[in-house]
Amino acid sequence: MASSAETSSSPWDSVRRARRIVVKVGSSLVTNQGQGLDAEAISEWARQLSHIVHGAPGQERREVIMVSSGAIAEGMKRMGMSKRPRELHELQAAAAVGQMGLVQMYETMLRQYQLGSAQVLLTHADMADRERYLNARVTLLTLLKRGIVPVINENDTVVNDEIRFGDNDTLGALVANLVVADLLIILTDQNGFYTADPRKHPEATKVQLAQAGDPALEAMAGGAGSAIGTGGMLTKILAAKRAARSGASTIIAWGREPDILPRLMAGEHGIGSLLYAPMHKLQARKQWIADHLQWHGSVVIDAGAARKLRHEGKSLLPVGMVQVKGRFTRGEVIAIEDEQGQHVARGLANYSDQEARKLCRQPSEAIEALLGYVAEPEMVHRDNLVLL
Numbered sequence: 001m002a003s004s005a006e007t008s009s010s011p012w013d014s015v016r017r018a019r020r021i022v023v024k025v026g027s028s029l030v031t032n033q034g035q036g037l038d039a040e041a042i043s044e045w046a047r048q049l050s051h052i053v054h055g056a057p058g059q060e061r062r063e064v065i066m067v068s069s070g071a072i073a074e075g076m077k078r079m080g081m082s083k084r085p086r087e088l089h090e091l092q093a094a095a096a097v098g099q100m101g102l103v104q105m106y107e108t109m110l111r112q113y114q115l116g117s118a119q120v121l122l123t124h125a126d127m128a129d130r131e132r133y134l135n136a137r138v139t140l141l142t143l144l145k146r147g148i149v150p151v152i153n154e155n156d157t158v159v160n161d162e163i164r165f166g167d168n169d170t171l172g173a174l175v176a177n178l179v180v181a182d183l184l185i186i187l188t189d190q191n192g193f194y195t196a197d198p199r200k201h202p203e204a205t206k207v208q209l210a211q212a213g214d215p216a217l218e219a220m221a222g223g224a225g226s227a228i229g230t231g232g233m234l235t236k237i238l239a240a241k242r243a244a245r246s247g248a249s250t251i252i253a254w255g256r257e258p259d260i261l262p263r264l265m266a267g268e269h270g271i272g273s274l275l276y277a278p279m280h281k282l283q284a285r286k287q288w289i290a291d292h293l294q295w296h297g298s299v300v301i302d303a304g305a306a307r308k309l310r311h312e313g314k315s316l317l318p319v320g321m322v323q324v325k326g327r328f329t330r331g332e333v334i335a336i337e338d339e340q341g342q343h344v345a346r347g348l349a350n351y352s353d354q355e356a357r358k359l360c361r362q363p364s365e366a367i368e369a370l371l372g373y374v375a376e377p378e379m380v381h382r383d384n385l386v387l388l
């Protein structure tokens with residue numbers, strides 16, 4: 001663990017440079033300890049987000065995804081439940097009722113600051129299925145490109161006990177992996193991560209800076225301190241470890257700290273706890289694809305495409321493909337080889353082998369006419385591609 005004395009190349013710099021950010025807001029904050037949606041707090045985050053997304057004077061625009069909890073807590077209030085029900089179907093009913101209020105509140109507050117919003121509900125199954133994973137990814141990236149703030153929650157209605165995230169910390173980390181975010185900010189009711197649960201151990205001190213995935217952190221993290229939140233700090237520490245796999249660092253901070261988001265983005269050191277990712281995004285991505293070396297087929301590309309991939313860091317477009325070998329579905333790892341049979345790269349296919357055969361040597365504008373739909377203009381996006 002390190003102290004808060006940083007140099008100019010410190011991990012805090014990576015926070016300032018972050019361009020794509022996932023902000024997770026916990027149930028206890030959003031509903032003010034279960035007393036109902038906290039309109040003032042949500043309005044305040046919306047105001048702060050508008051600075052970040054639109055770009056405050058002298059600052060670049062950034063892309064932000066919100067992962068917000070609070071559906072169950074708000075639903076319980078609306079349905080007059082005094083304590084959290086044990087049965088899953090009761091929780092699901094509460095979530096369905098509460099989610100209405102939650103997104104309505106975000107939409108109203110974000111709109112006040114000229115920000116568009118979109119509701120996205122995800123489950124474990126969506127993240128595990130390669131095709132749904134790519135679909136969710138392209139939808140989120142499309143929203144971000146248009147300056148819209150996606151507001152994500154777990155799709156509580158369709159999950160069961162075994163396959164629930166339950167806490168939204170894990171979901172936040174998976175979303176950070178999905179969009180290859182630079183930073184995950186977890187806003188909660190404590191002003192950071194402490195050496196022990198400060199509710200039970202008042203002598204605990206704040207951890208300013210640590211490496212995500214450091215096993216020592218797991219021992220310090222306790223469960224939820226209130227009846228509203230689920231997961232507590234352990235799920236946040238594990239979320240930081242998971243987010244680091246795609247190169248995202250994590251900040252755990254108090255959601256009511258004044259101007260928390262713009263201050264973090266301006267590079268202010270020492271607010272909350274920073275759990276930095278040990279690997280850069282590119283390294284992390286290579287690692288991930290290297291872990292999925294099992295490839296299911298390949299595409300042969302021409303010399304021009306090989307040059308663009310090798311030397312210009314470009315995506316593989318259908319126009320550069322000359323042949324497709326083997327069988328694969330959208331989302332599977334494929335090998336990309338040059339006409340001499342040398343493997344150039346590996347990556348996630350946006351189209352199946354049958355579709356790819358129709359797309360060989362075709363411009364991306366022709367995809368719709370050839371397939372009847374367009375998933376993405378690239379055969380393999382450069383974010384999902386690693387050179388060999």
Ligand SMILES: Nc1ncnc2c1ncn2[C@@H]1O[C@H](COP(=O)(O)OP(=O)(O)O)[C@@H](O)[C@H]1O
Pocket residue numbers: 025026027028029187188189190192193194195196197198199220221222223224225226228229230231232233234
């Ligand atoms: N080491 C720790 N540092 C800070 N808080 C901790 C720690 N261990 C457990 N906690 C508890 O975790 C709670 C935050 O988690 P949780 O209630 O799940 O909130 P959220 O709804 O924001 O996810 C804190 O209120 C605190 O009591």
Ligand SMILES: N[C@@H](CCC(=O)OP(=O)(O)O)C(=O)O
Pocket residue numbers: 025026027028068069070071072073095153154156166167168169228229230231232
């Ligand atoms: N999907 C649930 C979120 C569960 C939850 O409480 O998560 P967390 O905020 O991480 O403690 C809801 O909206 O109520």
